[in-house]
Amino acid sequence: MSVPLYQAKAEFFRTLAHPVRIRVLELLCEGPKAVRDLLAEIEIEASSLSQQLAVLRRYGIVTATREGSTVVYALAGADVSELMLAARRILTDLLTDRRELLAELQAPTSPGEGG
Template structure:
């Protein structure tokens, strides 16, 4: 059973492991969007966006609701927004550490 939980977690994070998918999720954190709106905001081809949305949908990270001829996408769980914010804080902390190290190196006597 524990192994299946780790597999679920690994699959979930694999779904997030693409820059375009992260950007799509950031857009959806701001509110529900149609495929066309996402494409426009990303300035990306429809097929590329649709492929990445399919990955997120298949891993139950987002879901789409058909409204007439348009599909509107939403985050499956609003905690995704919190997860992305925490990831950004971790990234910022890492950068701060790297900047401090660089400053120490620059201040070392030759």
């Protein structure tokens, strides 16, 4: 039995729905990185990073290659980078709209305005 597309999309977004995973993807948008470099940037326990990388790898969002004793992670495709940029644009728009609304709410009310 096949999974409906909307359900598969929800599972995909659940896979991304963790701050460490998002940070890893942001860093990998810059290019492939060794685990030690990711650890230095994210500053979490190695075991926690390993768990989050395993989730991303299992879903096929990142790839891992061994270079000697070093494991290097990379995005599995350019689409992930585009998704991260789209998320940034969406959040920027949302926050800009909210900031404008907040400014309107904080502005002094004119006479006769019901607030």
